[in-house]
Amino acid sequence: MNLETWRSFTPEQARTTIRNGHTGTTSGWSDGWAQANLLAVPREQAFDLMLFAQRNPKPCPLLDVFDPGARSSSRFKGDITTDVPAYRIYERGTLVAEETDVSGLWRDDLVAFLFGCSFSFERALIEAGIDMRHNAAGTTVPMYRTTIDCEPAGMFASSTVVSMRGVPADRVPDTVRICARYPAVHGAPVHVGDPGLIGITDLDKPDWGDPPVLREGDVPVFWACGVTPQAMVMQSRPEFAIAHAPGRMAITDIRESELITP
Amino acid sequence: MNLETWRSFTPEQARTTIRNGHTGTTSGWSDGWAQANLLAVPREQAFDLMLFAQRNPKPCPLLDVFDPGARSSSRFKGDITTDVPAYRIYERGTLVAEETDVSGLWRDDLVAFLFGCSFSFERALIEAGIDMRHNAAGTTVPMYRTTIDCEPAGMFASSTVVSMRGVPADRVPDTVRICARYPAVHGAPVHVGDPGLIGITDLDKPDWGDPPVLREGDVPVFWACGVTPQAMVMQSRPEFAIAHAPGRMAITDIRESELITP
Missing domain, CATH: 3.30.2040.10 (PSTPO5379-like domain)
Structure with a gap:
């Protein structure tokens, strides 16, 4: 497969390809569909993160917030624990691992935040x-x-x-x-x-x-x-966090045309 | 005082006038400054309310969220417990009182949400x-x-x-x-x-x-x-909530011109 193929993927096709082993960048994939930065934190810290995003909409523009423990949403219909090419795991603000599947690390109290991407x-x-x-x-x-x-x-x-x-x-x-x-x-x-x-x-x-x-x-x-948000995790040291690896984004079901202001 | 006076008030002048006893509508007050709907709920329910607002931006457009227990913010520099003309108090979704000052009812765990106003x-x-x-x-x-x-x-x-x-x-x-x-x-x-x-x-x-x-x-x-948000309180029955009385809004330090999309 090449970039022209990736570019024409629906979000579902892109996520399936990633789930089946693609671990590289998603730059240029799924033309017309919004890609997103991922940060998941425990429910205990989720209100503070939501407040942080509300107060800092330019670095942290919220596209979606999942229910606690949920692995998908109406705006991301895949599985957030397998459908991102690579993940970074933080414990108390320290990067402890990079993984390509976090389904075994997901917790019932984790809240996934999706932020807009350049x-x-x-x-x-x-x-x-x-x-x-x-x-x-x-x-x-x-x-x-x-x-x-x-x-x-x-x-x-x-x-x-x-x-x-x-x-x-x-x-x-x-x-x-x-x-x-x-x-x-x-x-x-x-x-x-x-x-x-x-x-x-x-x-x-x-x-x-x-x-x-x-x-x-x-x-x-x-x-x-x-x-x-990842710099914030490193500085503020929440107990646990999972983020995407740079350039390896979550491909959402949100059309980019929906993101343009009138 | 008449509407022309109220219209020319700075937000601070308007809030002082309200604190000193104005209990009526704020329609037409402080030309050029955004007025806001108020809903305060306990910290325990604040994440769910923030999620509700994120998912329903048309009825619940978030202008500001205070720190838990706080009575003011950088976008509302008055005292939210005295500077709204009238408040409605809800217990388990039931309207139990209308007050003009809730400084004695405010709790350290209350989180004030301000939503945009028509x-x-x-x-x-x-x-x-x-x-x-x-x-x-x-x-x-x-x-x-x-x-x-x-x-x-x-x-x-x-x-x-x-x-x-x-x-x-x-x-x-x-x-x-x-x-x-x-x-x-x-x-x-x-x-x-x-x-x-x-x-x-x-x-x-x-x-x-x-x-x-x-x-x-x-x-x-x-x-x-x-x-x-008040209909939501009546339907979902959180333990405690304080809202503004209809038409009696919180006058913020946010310029309306900041609310226009590019």
């Missing part, structure tokens, strides 16, 4: 003729810790993690305008220009992902990033 | 030349129980309560277009036309508010309504 706004930008440099280079978008604090909630606090994409100066306004219409997938950028102003000392050394690809005349543009 | 989209419609019939008549907008079920969450279930406004047939498209840009205050209407299709048998007998005011050529237009 793949959706990237597609909208590409359609508008704004290239994604990291796609052409075959790399993962660079992500950085910043000095932009999230609003804390209960036990949870974190700085905002951002992703960075280089955009030609004359396309920056279109980039902002287009992304602003997608609040459910991080929305408008949070910063344009000088990385030092948000605490990034060396653009070439991201905290996650690959070094940036910038062309002559590109302005660095920064978006709140779905890795923020 | 006053905000009404102002936008009036600015577009779409009259609010009930304002001219000096009545309260009619509200109805419907057969449109909310998606349940944990202990909470409810049918959707709707408000109804008569709109000239040629202004219905503008009405939908304008309201769709305000998802945080109920958003686009949920139904246009025949009330029978959503289980309303007699338009002249609303479940809350006053009988409708319709002019020749008006189409009945229905919006999801902020009374839905």
Whole structure:
């Protein structure tokens, strides 16, 4: 199978392929369907996480929250414990394992949260003729810790993690305008220009992902990033958490067209 | 004082006036600032309520959620136990009292939820030349129980309560277009036309508010309504809840202009 096949998959076909052994990225899969960041925490911490998401909608835009213990929902009709290519397991904020199936680790008190993913706004930008440099280079978008604090909630606090994409100066306004219409997938950028102003000392050394690809005349543009919930887990150390591995997302039954504001 | 004075109040001035004894409606107060529906429930039920709001954003658009026990927040800088003109107290789903001050009833485990209010989209419609019939008549907008079920969450279930406004047939498209840009205050209407299709048998007998005011050529237009959380309390019977009295809202520090989608 190749990208053209993956691109045309229904969410159900994509999830079946993943369940049957695909462990790589889901970038480009299931055109037109929203992909999501996963974070599952025990019911005991779920109210605080929901409050954190409510207060920080740019890094944590909620697409769906499952019932406690549930492995699926009306917006994700697969099995969340087998249908994500790879998972990260955290105990008291420490990454202890990476797994491709967490059906044996799932607990009756775990609450799965799905957060919007930048793949959706990237597609909208590409359609508008704004290239994604990291796609052409075959790399993962660079992500950085910043000095932009999230609003804390209960036990949870974190700085905002951002992703960075280089955009030609004359396309920056279109980039902002287009992304602003997608609040459910991080929305408008949070910063344009000088990385030092948000605490990034060396653009070439991201905290996650690959070094940036910038062309002559590109302005660095920064978006709140779905890795923020994992940074929050590392900082706030809940007893247990399961997240997706970067780039290996949950493919939902939500159409991207539903995520555009009127 | 008159409506022109109230209209020009800052949120702080409005809350002080209410704290000092105003017990009537807040319709028309603090032009440009969002007013909100209040529902406070114990921490034990707060996750379920948050899940209910997440799954039913049209009747329950979340503007803010306070920390457990808190009486204020960054988006409501007053005292939520004294700065709403009148409160309704529910015990196991039964309305047991109406009070003008609940500072003595507040508990350390109560979580206050603020939901968007139709006053905000009404102002936008009036600015577009779409009259609010009930304002001219000096009545309260009619509200109805419907057969449109909310998606349940944990202990909470409810049918959707709707408000109804008569709109000239040629202004219905503008009405939908304008309201769709305000998802945080109920958003686009949920139904246009025949009330029978959503289980309303007699338009002249609303479940809350006053009988409708319709002019020749008006189409009945229905919006999801902020009374839905109180209907949910009556149906699902949490141990304890405090809500605002209809039309007597919490005046927030959120600018209405922040609620418009890009």
